Amino acid sequence: MTENFRFPADFRWGVATSAYQIEGAAFTDGRGPSIWDAYALMPGKILGGQNGTVACDHYHLWEQDLDLIQGLGLSAYRFSVSWPRVIPEGTGKVNPLGLDFYDRLVDGMLQRGLEPHLTLYHWDLPQALQNRGGWANPEIVHWFTDYALTVYERLGDRIKSYCTFNEPWCTAELGHHIGRHAPGIQDLKTALLASYHIQLAHGETLLALRAQNTRAELGTVLNLYPVDPATDSEADQEAALLLDAKINRWYLDPVFRGTFPERAVAHYAEHMPSIDPERLKVAAQPLDFLGVNYYYRYWVSTEGKTLQDVERTDMGWEIYPEGIYRLMKDLHQEYPAPKYYITENGAAFKDELQNGEVHDEARVRFLRDHLQHLGRAMQEGVPVHGYFEWSLLDNFEWAFGYAKRFGIVHVDYETQKRTLKDSAKWYRDFVMQQRKFQAEEV
């Protein structure tokens, strides 16, 4: 099919991580507590009672980790900044040691030829702000904008791209409705209110950063899914459309159109918080890029049917490489952005370290097949400019603790030893092959 597709010469090949999942050093150099530190203390919330206090100790081992990325021949690195490391109380006093860390990290990337792609919010809200209502408090719009400007002032245009939010659905829905993520609230109205404030914070931050005349690209990152009805019954089709409105369009529409999707608004009915439609328009700032995190599709049955005979990852997620093709084609049609990045794509498997090696064939296949389908979308005109594999390292997988291994690099949490899995070597060789093609063409 697209075996011969050649990715463009300036295509960004990268890996992605996030602060709370890898940094550790949770109480080092003045970092304030985050909602994940607090959530991890609540009994029964995290598998095995684990937390991110040490994680991959990336705060101390960052040079070694950047060396690994460079060693794989990659050209870009997507990471996130921990808000409570930079402003421990969330507002007010800035922690210079926290900013110093990101300063070193970014210079370290540049020295190694790695383009920095920075995410401002990957879920680790300062606990001090949660105590003031967190995402449910309208004040958070300017708390967040101030934080973003603080980061920008220090790192500026050394950063290639700034992303405001990683997967706002997770913050709003998992954090405030389902309660399976910090802060662990279970209230639909609060979740919807949080999602509204996130949209406002996104828009206001883009405005504030544009006002700095930044040369960096500005955008956001959404988790998106193809949604398929299990049968062509009217009930299944309706249910699929509703789910699509709730998980995909609830986050796409504000950013692209400045509105929430009607179908979902009608469904939420009395749970809808009061929303100012005029104010929401601020969310629809021109984007330089949209980041897409793709993992699996939803298959919707009103009769409780489940997809049989499909391969699944250790998360139980269907392995569906064609989904990346369908998703990108549909997006480009309905929500055209000048540029897309795949900001996350990857899989957890039960990896085993044996004699210093990890033979993760399933992950190699996963990557190969997804890249092939991504290539197909690009061949058909979708402007995808980069791919960030999730993740560089095995890490703290939120409510699953350390039980799920997503890395292309294995981490021994006792010794912090990193070992390249076969998938890392495969990715390295794949990228090298792409470069060879390009060199031949010149």
Ligand code: FCB
């Ligand atoms: C995404 C998150 C990321 C990681 C992967 C597996 O939803 O953005 O932090 O947990 O899933």
